[in-house]
Amino acid sequence: MQRLSRRHFLAGAGAMGTLRLAAPALAQPGIRRLTILHTNDIHARISPTREGLGGFAHLASALNRERAKAEASLYLDAGDLVQGTPVSSLYEGVPIFELMNGLHPDAICLGNHEFDYGWRRIYDYLKVSRFPIFCGNLVGEGGAFLTPPPYLIRDVNGVRVAIIGLIMESLDKLTYSYNLSPWRVLPLVETARKYISQAKSDGAQLIVGLTHIFPKEEEMLLAALPEMHLIISGHDHGGMKTLLRDGNRMVVRTRPNGAELGRVDLAFDLAKNQVVDIQWNRIPIIASEIPAEPAVAREVASWEAKVSAVVDREIGESKTAYTRFQMKDVVERAMLESLGVDFAFVNRGAVRAGLIVGKIRARDIWDALPFGNRVVFGKIPGAKLPEAIRKSASVEPDRIYSVATIDYVAENQREIGTEGLQFPETGPFLREMMIEWVSKRKIVE
Numbered sequence: 104m105q106r107l108s109r110r111h112f113l114a115g116a117g118a119m120g121t122l123r124l125a126a127p128a129l130a131q132p133g134i135r136r137l138t139i140l141h142t143n144d145i146h147a148r149i150s151p152t153r154e155g156l157g158g159f160a161h162l163a164s165a166l167n168r169e170r171a172k173a174e175a176s177l178y179l180d181a182g183d184l185v186q187g188t189p190v191s192s193l194y195e196g197v198p199i200f201e202l203m204n205g206l207h208p209d210a211i212c213l214g215n216h217e218f219d220y221g222w223r224r225i226y227d228y229l230k231v232s233r234f235p236i237f238c239g240n241l242v243g244e245g246g247a248f249l250t251p252p253p254y255l256i257r258d259v260n261g262v263r264v265a266i267i268g269l270i271m272e273s274l275d276k277l278t279y280s281y282n283l284s285p286w287r288v289l290p291l292v293e294t295a296r297k298y299i300s301q302a303k304s305d306g307a308q309l310i311v312g313l314t315h316i317f318p319k320e321e322e323m324l325l326a327a328l329p330e331m332h333l334i335i336s337g338h339d340h341g342g343m344k345t346l347l348r349d350g351n352r353m354v355v356r357t358r359p360n361g362a363e364l365g366r367v368d369l370a371f372d373l374a375k376n377q378v379v380d381i382q383w384n385r386i387p388i389i390a391s392e393i394p395a396e397p398a399v400a401r402e403v404a405s406w407e408a409k410v411s412a413v414v415d416r417e418i419g420e421s422k423t424a425y426t427r428f429q430m431k432d433v434v435e436r437a438m439l440e441s442l443g444v445d446f447a448f449v450n451r452g453a454v455r456a457g458l459i460v461g462k463i464r465a466r467d468i469w470d471a472l473p474f475g476n477r478v479v480f481g482k483i484p485g486a487k488l489p490e491a492i493r494k495s496a497s498v499e500p501d502r503i504y505s506v507a508t509i510d511y512v513a514e515n516q517r518e519i520g521t522e523g524l525q526f527p528e529t530g531p532f533l534r535e536m537m538i539e540w541v542s543k544r545k546i547v548e
């Protein structure tokens with residue numbers, strides 16, 4: 104990935120018309136200024152990425168600096184805090200929530216990846232977190248909440264702000280059923296409407312949706328809920344290429360991995376009971392330019408040291424640079440060679456990073472394959488092999504082929520346009536297979 108320069112960032116933000124230099128706040132009676140800082144999809148990047156972006160200690164400093172500049176502020180995170188690094192995988196996400204305490208969020212909403220280590224693990228997240236984790240449209244038996252309450256109200260500079268947590272309607276399609284049961288998702292618009300009206304009767308003046316939803320759902324909420332002033336979103340990793348705005352209402356979302364901190368500056372007119380100005384800026388978290396906050400840095404270092412022995416060993420060398428999407432082919436090649444099958448397939452979403460030219464450490468494979476996916480095997484007649492698996496190979500319709508894929512694909516066959524294929528045999532963890540493959544062949548090219 105190309106390193107984001109400040110110049111690029113400013114040019115991009117300016118082109119979108121969202122950048123405005125902060126004018127000195129003139130005291131206007133009845134106008135209250137508040138700032139909402141936000142992140143999403145941090146994916147356990149407690150240390151800066153290979154591109155030198157993010158890292159909890161740098162993010163903590165940036166948050167402190169922005170808080171100091173604001174009259175009053177909140178910091179909200181829109182979910183998918185865990186899954187993506189060895190510290191998360193080895194300790195099932197718990198240290199990430201613990202470390203998040205050092206960033207002092209006011210609230211976090213659940214993302215789909217918070218279910219990756221099973222829904223019971225979320226109780227452990229609640230235990231170690233000194234901030235609320237919530238989600239208003241996820242209920243169990245009798246309407247019980249996994250993470251009560253469904254919304255929060257905070258007084259920010261004399262404005263009562265309601266924060267309503269919401270997750271995508273298709274959560275069950277993104278999560279293994281055993282990781283999600285017995286919880287189910289309620290429809291977004293209808294549920295949000297109910298809590299907006301409850302929050303208003305509790306005296307809320309400014310309504311913020313803290314959501315982990317698809318871009319289509321962001322548009323839907325913006326259109327359907329005129330009383331929701333601001334939607335802080337997460338899940339999509341593309342950043343906001345075009346600003347989604349309706350008058351003084353906005354949807355905001357940052358790039359993933361802690362690479363950006365979002366900052367929304369609002370002016371709220373108490374007499375009119377409405378937002379009279381809203382500005383959105385994104386602050387790139389360039390680790391070399393933002394000093395690390397020492398206390399958070401110490402905590403991060405101590406967790407990194409615990410996993411270092413496992414992941415910082417050199418296992419081989421890459422002669423070629425692979426993008427994340429090219430890495431999918433490398434993984435499938437490794438599966439074919441390691442497992443001795445006719446076809447191998449992983450979904451694009453299973454592979455999260457590529458390789459750079461040079462030494463390969465086990466950590467790089469953890470970065471590429473952060474999920475604890477297991478290989479599964481099936482015997483499938485040529486006629487039933489979907490194109491995604493078969494690719495350009497010609498197959499005989501009646502011949503039985505051996506196919507290796509991962510448990511996620513076996514559970515979500517609709518994603519590759521098929522259903523009902525059987526993968527009864529379980530193999531190794533994909534990541535371990537991959538580490539062994541690199542260790543054996545030494546050179547990847």
Ligand SMILES: [Zn+2]
Pocket residue numbers: 183214215216315337338339
């Ligand atoms: Zn997500």
